[in-house]
Amino acid sequence: MPTSKNALLRYAVIDACLRRKAHRWTFEKLRREVSTVVGEQSGEGGDISIRTLREDLKNMRSGGATGYDAPIAWDAENGYHYSEEEYSIFNNPLTIDDLVVLQQALGALEQLQGLGISEELHGVVQRLEMRLSYQDGLNERVVLQFEQPANVQGQQWLSQLYTAIKNQQTQWLTYQPFHAPEARREVVHLHLLKQYNGRWFVIGQRHGRLPGASVFALDRIQGVAPSEERYQQSEDDPTTFFANLIGMSVLPRAALLDIKLRFSANRLPYILTKPLHSSQQVDIAEGEEIVRLKVVPTRELITLLLGYGADVEVIEPVELRNQIQMELARALENYQLTTR
Structure with a gap:
């Protein structure tokens, strides 16, 4: 189990005390110091118990749960101290x-x-x-913050699906796509787990169907159970399934396209520093930079381009340009001026 933040703070205070060689640290003096500092920095009152401090010292010593292997010693003359002069639990090169x-x-x-x-x-x-x-001394202010992972639906299936892929075992999936009136149950040969945009997907071959990968969103799975059907490995490397895609949803009869995009001057630097896809290249045409992608069109690609609004223009192919134009016209219909 992860160590609590209060325990980590107690270890830090004990370490600071034992490095102060001018002080003679009795058990009670050490307990009072730890109680005071932890109370001030954590905002929680109350003394640290004798039992807690004993456990902390045990955990910090060699063989303890912290892995510090601290050389904590005690004698009547010096009290609690480090037997190694320069030791600290923070003596490591991490930055x-x-x-x-x-x-x-x-x-x-x-x-x-x-x-x-x-x-x-x-x-x-x-x-x-x-x-x-x-x-x-940064306890009282946050200077580094990370995006927290979303608690998305379907994560309860991860372990079972992962084990099935690893052990090459077919599974019965009970699956209900969005807008489907009811769930269907079928045998699937699972090949790959993949995350995209905060959602999990499993890719596999439907049993008894023509060869070709099918994509199942974990948040639409209602049940997973082992199947007795013999497992069939993928004919292609599963990790290459999405090499030419942005997203997970391949459109019907989709083929690899050479896409040319014109971005506004304000948006272009962001696109250049964070490419839309690994195939992205930049051409210079008539003094302006044209972004090129070589991908199969997907729903996610359409959504991505629409998200840039007036900052992007699809130059080619004409079919994609027309599709974006129609989507924008439909969106505009939602914002027609109304009179009261």
Whole structure:
């Protein structure tokens, strides 16, 4: 289980005390100091109990739960102290840059809540946050904030689907698409779990159907159960299914298109620094920069382009340009002026 922030703060205070060699730290003096600092910085009153401090010292020592392996010693002359002169639980080369990397990794793992693998890293990151904030005096103000993962529906199926793919076992999926009157139940050979825009999807081959990947949103799955059908591996590498897509929803009869886009001067720098797709290239035509994409059109691509409003113009192909024009005309109909 991850260590609580109050426990991390107590460890930091104990460490600060034991590094102050001019003081003789009896157990009671150490307990009072920890109680005072934790009360001030956490905003929670009350003394730290004798039992809590004993557990903290045990956890900090060699073999303890924290992994600090702190050389905490006691004798009548010096009281509690570090037997190694320069020791501190914060003696490591980690920096704020390391914390950023670990926070990003934790953010990715927290998207896998259904797999339950983020617990240990969460505790590590908490200890690093405490180290940086305690040492730099940043407890009272936030200077680094990360986007929190959404608690999306369907994560309860992650573990079961992951295990099925890993063990190459077919599954019965009970699935109800949006707008479908009822759910359908069928055997699926599962090949890949993929996340897009905060939602989880599983990709597989429907049993008894023509070869071709089908996409199932986890938030539309109503049930998962093992099937006795023999598992069939994908004929193609599943990780390449979406190489030519933006999003997950392939439009009917869609083919790979060479798309040319003209962005406004204000929007273009954002597109250049954060490409829309890995195929993105920039051409210079008549003194202006034209963004090119080579992708299969998807609903998500249409939504993305519409989201840029007047900041983007689809130059080619003409079919996509006409489709965007029709969607914008329909949107405009929602905002016709009304008289009262």
